[in-house]
Amino acid sequence: MTAPALEVAHLSKRFGGLPATKDVSLSVSPGERRLIIGPNGAGKTTLFNLITGDLSADAGSVRLFGQELIGMPTQRRVHLGLARTYQILTLFPRERLVHNVVLALLGLDRRRWNPWSILTASRDLYANARAFLEQVGLGDAAERIVAETSYGERRRLELAMALAQRPKLLLLDEPLAGLSQAERQTVRALLDAIPREVTIVMIEHDMDTALGFAERITVLHYGEVIVEGTRAEVVADPRTREVYLGD
Amino acid sequence: MTPRAAAALAPCVLALAAVPWVIGNEFYVNMASQVLIYALFALSINMMLGYGGMVSLGHAAYLGIAGYACILATTAGYDQLTAAVFAVALSTTAAAFFGVLSLRAPGLGFIMITLALGQIVWGVAYRANDLTGGDNGIRHPARPMPFGFDISDAPSFYYFTLMVFFVALFFIWRFARSPFGASLKGARDQPRRMRMLGHNVWLVRWITFVMAGFWASVAGVLYVYYNLFLSPHAISLQQSAEILLMAILGGASTLSGPIVGAAIITLVKNVVSTYVERWNTLLGVIFVVVIVFMPYGLVPGCAQAWQRLRNRMKGRKEVSPAASEPAQ
Secondary structure, eight states: OOSSEEEEEEEEEEETTTEEEEEEEEEEOTTTEEEOOOOOOOOEEEEEEHHTTSSSSSSSEEEETTOOOTOOHHHHHHHTEEEEEEESOOOTTTSSSHHHHHHHHHHSSSGOOOOSSGGGGGGHHHHHHHHHHHHOGGGGGTTTTTGOOOOOHHHHHHHHHHHHHHOEEEEEEETTTOOOOHHHHHHHHHTTTTOTTTTEEEESSSHHHHHHHOOOEEEEEEEEEEEEEHHHHHOOOHIIIIIOOOO | OOOHHHHHHHHHHHHHHHHHHHHHHHHHHHHHHHHHHHHHHHHHHHHHHHHHHOOOOTTTTHHHHHHHHHHHHHHHOOOOHHHHHHHHHHHHHHHHHHHHHHHHTTTTHHHHHHHHHHHHHHHHHOOHHHHGGGGGGGOOOOOOOOOGGGOOOOHHHHHHHHHHHHHHHHHHHHHHHSSSHHHHHHHHHHHHHHTTTOHHHHHHHHHHHHHHHHHHHHHHHHHHHHEEEOOOGGSSSSHHHHHHHHHHHHOOTSSSSHHHHHHHHHHHIIHHHHHHHHHHHHHHHHHHHHHHHTTOOHHHHHHHHHHHHHHHHHHHHHHHHHHHHHGO
16 A cells, blocks of 8 residues: 555644644545635645645644654755645745746755856756746746736746646645636646646635545644545534534 | 846846946945955845844954954965965854854844854954954965956956956855755754755754855955955944845845845945035935835835836736727
8 A cells, every 4th residue: 555645643743832733634645635614713825834834833843755754854855756836926026937836846846046147047947837837827927927817827926836836735825815707617627737746735715616636635623633434424523503604 | 037137137247347447436346345255245134144044243253353353364375276265264163153153042032142253253353352353453475466466456356356257156056946945945944844854953053053054164265355454343242133134124034135135235335425424324324214015025025016117017908909899
């Protein structure tokens, strides 16, 4: 049996006295689409930050295809095949779109250490970056400055940057947040088109769009996993209704 | 290099090369050499400041370490080249060590640690009488003879400095446009994102710190060749702050900004101080005025003003035929 793409075991994190993640364990198989839901403050983004190493865990383990990530700096985890998008857009606003993707490509390219060559002369990097922009429907916007693009375009740029990293495990933090209904459908179609070699864990509030996307769903509440199962199981579970849909 | 950039650069190079002929006066040729040396200091600090967003208040430390090392090695009997290489190597090694200490803390912490390290170097220079001559300073025996050329007079020293300056400028220009430079600027704007893209933000900053230290050390050796003397006054906090101001005044986001800033501050210091006693006040006034009207410094500020002027001219041209139409 192959190791799970992501295996989180007994992961805990406290902010002062407040437990943000309490003994979370979950396992995501290779190629799976996993949805993480939960009310505001349930610790969903904190969980992502612990997986990526933006935050250091107090206890527990995070394994990527069997390899322990805890104690490893973020960039090394990324080199092992981890990528994420941010709920709050984290882009380079004064740069061109293509430059944003080039930075993503450069992160995994040895040339990033080169202080001598001219970056814009690396035509292959730019061609590659344009291909990823094309993939998310931003081919024509490649030369525009990020600050001059719409919110929906920036969301897709976030996605293009993560895809450019050719991740094995992709963490999507509310990729549909703030988008119009039409834009949601576009992004949803882009997500559906991601090949199965990429395992995806997604945080999303928009149940209508997200439920159809994932095979399995994990419900977080006050930093704890309270329900986990298939779509039907989770929706039917009374605890889900209680914390999420209910009262 | 694009043809346009080459066309813009060529007159600058020619103008700089013609300086001794045009000026003639030895005093001013020497001042031009000083401008170049300070421009190199400002360029080196700007690698950290402009591209990396790292504000250092201890940059004069490399002038101190490289300068004293160069003088001491020469007086100990080593030839000038060996002494210079040793000085730059020692000072760059110190930068590597200082970088590890300074990069422990971001932002304000970084400023304070660089400040403290700069003051330590100054303090050692001040106290270690046997080595550095303390407050009195020490003399460098003579200028070197690179490839047998005598650079003891003002014009030839200017050309020597200009050549070193061009080499440094070329490397720093490439640095700013390189993939590494792009990583550095990315780390300045979005360090968290850059880590998530696989960049080692700490290492990128540290390497930049060391490179900046290297070029400051080269400038430090030039400084000693120029003055043939070094005392703790040259490596005080005031010196570090002035180098930082040069970069900010000219525009830290540009390559030419620190050079312009270095020229202005050096000229005000040397020329104006012969006429006006309170030249420090004048420097302060210039700085405040520039920052109020051009918050990003002189070079970006002037470029912006020029762009606005051109747009207005263009707008007038485009508007005028349309405006004349109804008259028909």
